[in-house]
Amino acid sequence: MRPERIPLFPLNVVLLPGATLPLHIFEPRYRRMVRECLESKSEFGMLLSIPNGIAGTGCTAEILEVVNRYEDGRMDIVTAGRAPFRIVELFTGDPLLEGAVDYLEDHRAALDPRTRRKLVELYEVCHTLVFGDYPRDAQNPGDLQLSYLIADKLPMDLLWKQRILELRTEAERQERLLAYLRGWAPHLQEVAAVREAGGTGNEVN
Numbered sequence: 001m002r003p004e005r006i007p008l009f010p011l012n013v014v015l016l017p018g019a020t021l022p023l024h025i026f027e028p029r030y031r032r033m034v035r036e037c038l039e040s041k042s043e044f045g046m047l048l049s050i051p052n053g054i055a056g057t058g059c060t061a062e063i064l065e066v067v068n069r070y071e072d073g074r075m076d077i078v079t080a081g082r083a084p085f086r087i088v089e090l091f092t093g094d095p096l097l098e099g100a101v102d103y104l105e106d107h108r109a110a111l112d113p114r115t116r117r118k119l120v121e122l123y124e125v126c127h128t129l130v131f132g133d134y135p136r137d138a139q140n141p142g143d144l145q146l147s148y149l150i151a152d153k154l155p156m157d158l159l160w161k162q163r164i165l166e167l168r169t170e171a172e173r174q175e176r177l178l179a180y181l182r183g184w185a186p187h188l189q190e191v192a193a194v195r196e197a198g199g200t201g202n203e204v205n
Contacts, residue, residue: 002083006060007033008045008090008097014161015046015059015081018145019152022067025075029096034075037063043082045099048162056087057104057166081148084165109169116146119174122181123150129188130155147173156180 009030015021025034037044047058061079068076085101120138127135137149151164151173160180167173 002060002103003042005091005098005100006043006045006085007037008047008054008058008099009033009061010047010049010054010097012049012158013046014048014151014158014165015061015079016148016152016161016165017059017081017084018148019081020064021046021061021079021081023077023079025077028073029094031073031075033096034063034066034077038066045085045101046079046081047087048158054087055162057084057162058087059084059165104168107169109171111171111174115171115174115178119146119150119178119181122178122185123154125185126154126181126188129185129192145170145173147177150177150181156184 013021025031033044036042043060043062045058046061048055059081060083062082063077064080065078066075067078084104086104087099088102089100091098091100123138124135127133135153137153138146147164147170151161164173164176167176
């Protein structure tokens, strides 16, 4: 059973359930957090840092591996997103931010196979345009839900990724992503055309 109060790590990133995220830990408060999580085999909460504070919904991170330990206490770790949560109360008395949280479950909703098929097609187009490489993970995403896989793999706007994290059905996440990629793909195609014409366009956001 997950604890109701967890340490929080605000960062300019959106961690999604099932996605992996490497982190370089250098601040003393977060080095302590990682040590304590390793000792207790517990998770910490990742939250998107925004201009006026932090997002109210985040995702817990499990530490999969400590890749490097440096003499000065810094660490390179690999984490994986686990459980979405909503902040109920913040505790700011310690240098390490903590929060009382409610864990969020998905609701059941029927998936539209046409939406899924079109979403996979657009994901493959966008991935190829951005990375120059055809993805093969969308046909069989395994335990990772398709919406989370796509939102994690593509360099989408962070606030859009945050919206995907906050939605509570896979059907709605797929519909929102499909709408986003329908608008994004033409822009990526324009950027690619400029490159091919010898221009310097390389902005994908």
